[in-house]
Amino acid sequence: MPSERAIKISHSVLFGLTLLVSIIALIISAVLVAHYNKDGYPPVHTGAYTARIRILLVASVWTTVFGIILTIGFQLMGTHIAFGILPHLIPITIGFILYLIGSASLTALVDKIDCGKSGDTFSRCGVVKGLVVISWIDTIILLITLVFLITLAFVARGRYGVHKSTLYAD
Structure with missing residues (x-):
């Protein structure tokens, strides 16, 4: 059974890394959207570039905002139900899906x-x-984070039943 300290350290590392990469993706996608809105998108597949880059902008904003909320909230009130497993799983899953869609579609283009x-x-x-590269890196980090959260959910459920809902397993 993982200790409270191990979970806190793992959470800090995973979410810190997710936050760092998401901020980099946010900066790159925001600069691209601003540049292309001013000067026009590439002539080939104009609408395709618009949608794909904006999906990655939304994904990076989403992941950055929830990364900040979950990192700070978990460090301050980790045992509170508001920062339990489900409030972690939902935004991370949505961020993973957005990044996967945006990264795969822009890669294909x-x-x-x-x-x-x-x-x-x-x-x-x-x-x-x-x-494309930084988006795939963030997609992989989010997948690792999802596996971490799902593993903790199964460990917590197996040990404590349905009632234990924070990330702490001890």
């Missing part, structure tokens, strides 16, 4: 594009590919 050969027709090509 820019996979065959060579930024060196695109020239001026695709401004910020390298930044878009960087957004």
